[in-house]
Every structure is written in structure tokens, then in C-alpha cells.
Amino acid sequence: MVRVKFFNIHRTREDYLGMALGVLIVLTPAFAPTSITGVMINAIIVGTAVLALGALELVQLHRWEEGLELICGLWLIASPFVLNYSGGTLMVWHLALGVLVILLATFELWQDWNLSDTDIEAHGY
DSSP states (O other): OOOOOTTTSOOHHHHHHHHHHHHHHHHHHHHSOOOOHHHHHHHHHHHHHHHHHHHHHHHSOOHHHHHHHHHHHHHHHHHHHHTTOTTSHHHHHHHHHHHHHHHHHHHHHHHHTTOOHHHHHTTTO
16 A cells, blocks of 8 residues: 655645635635624734734744644634624635634644654754
């Protein structure tokens, strides 16, 4: 049986994808305008966090970064219901982007789970 290493190695393009998702999250209030200031601030904070975590993974990889990305994705899914803006286009954007952030964070965490500390330190080189 041939073992495919493509999915077993954490690649920098995954970090760039995380950064792109963060930018999209920040821009979602422009895609689906809202008059609720708290919702816009929430999108900016969560998007900036996802963007920053993706950038941190480029510089130096740690498992806690994926864990925080996972939490950001979960919050993005929960925020329409917690902040009471469910039922609109912005909710659909946040649900979809939250699922993508969770999938990416889970995939990266799965890739990094069995790596030694030396392998994690060699990420990006």
C-alpha cells in the first residue's frame, strides 16, 4: 500500500489559506452590510485573529495556534445566534467561513499531532 505524504505534511500554503480566510472574515460586513456595530466589530476581531494565527504559523509553528483557530471557527459559527443576527446573508457567510476555518484548523492539527518538536521547528524551511 502506497502511503500518500501529501496530506501528512503541514505546508505553508495552508497557512496562507488561513490568512486569506481571516481577510474574508474581516470583509464580510462589506459583502452583507449590517447596521449592528457589535457584529462588525466581531467580524473584525475574529478575522484579525484568524489572520494573525495564520501569520504566526508561517513564522513558527505551534499546536496551540491551530487550537485557537478552531476556537475562532467555533465562535464564528455561534456568533449569529449569540449576537442575534441570525437569518440573514451575514449569518450564511459566517457559518460557511466558520466551517472552513474549523476544517482547516482540524486538518493542520491532525498533520502536526504526531510530529516531534524538532519537526515542528523545521516548518517553513
